[in-house]
Amino acid sequence: MQEPWRDDEPIYRQLRQRILALILKGALKEGEAIPSVRQVAADYQINHLTVAKAYQELVELELVEKRRGLGMFVLPGARDKVAATERDKLLKDDLPRLLERARQLGISEAELNAQIKVMLKETP
Numbered sequence: 196m197q198e199p200w201r202d203d204e205p206i207y208r209q210l211r212q213r214i215l216a217l218i219l220k221g222a223l224k225e226g227e228a229i230p231s232v233r234q235v236a237a238d239y240q241i242n243h244l245t246v247a248k249a250y251q252e253l254v255e256l257e258l259v260e261k262r263r264g265l266g267m268f269v270l271p272g273a274r275d276k277v278a279a280t281e282r283d284k285l286l287k288d289d290l291p292r293l294l295e296r297a298r299q300l301g302i303s304e305a306e307l308n309a310q311i312k313v314m315l316k317e318t319p
Contacts, residue, residue, distance in 0.1 A: 207245045207252070214229065218273050218274055226271065227269050231267075
């Protein structure tokens with residue numbers, strides 16, 4: 196079952212993030228076609244213009260390209276580009292927010308490090 200859409204962000208951005216996640220996981224490989232606008236609109240029961248807007252942003256990010264008469268395809272290097280962007284976002288945006296929240300809650304550096312070590316061991 197697919198994840199429901201959140202109300203805190205436009206659907207086209209959420210869709211774009213879902214596609215970025217699929218590229219990052221390797222579920223959508225470089226050179227592979229992505230589902231058509233019509234197919235995604237039908238599958239997710241959303242407006243085709245919403246899907247088109249998400250796809251256009253992926254084109255602008257140079258992660259996919261439109262091939263006339265064939266559809267949209269993941270460009271070579273897309274996975275590396277997505278990984279680099281997400282890595283930067285994690286280190287520059289998410290981590291500082293996490294550390295600020297930990298400080299607010301009185302979580303020590305030692306506690307954070309210990310929990311990170313436990314979590315890394317649990318991850319296959």
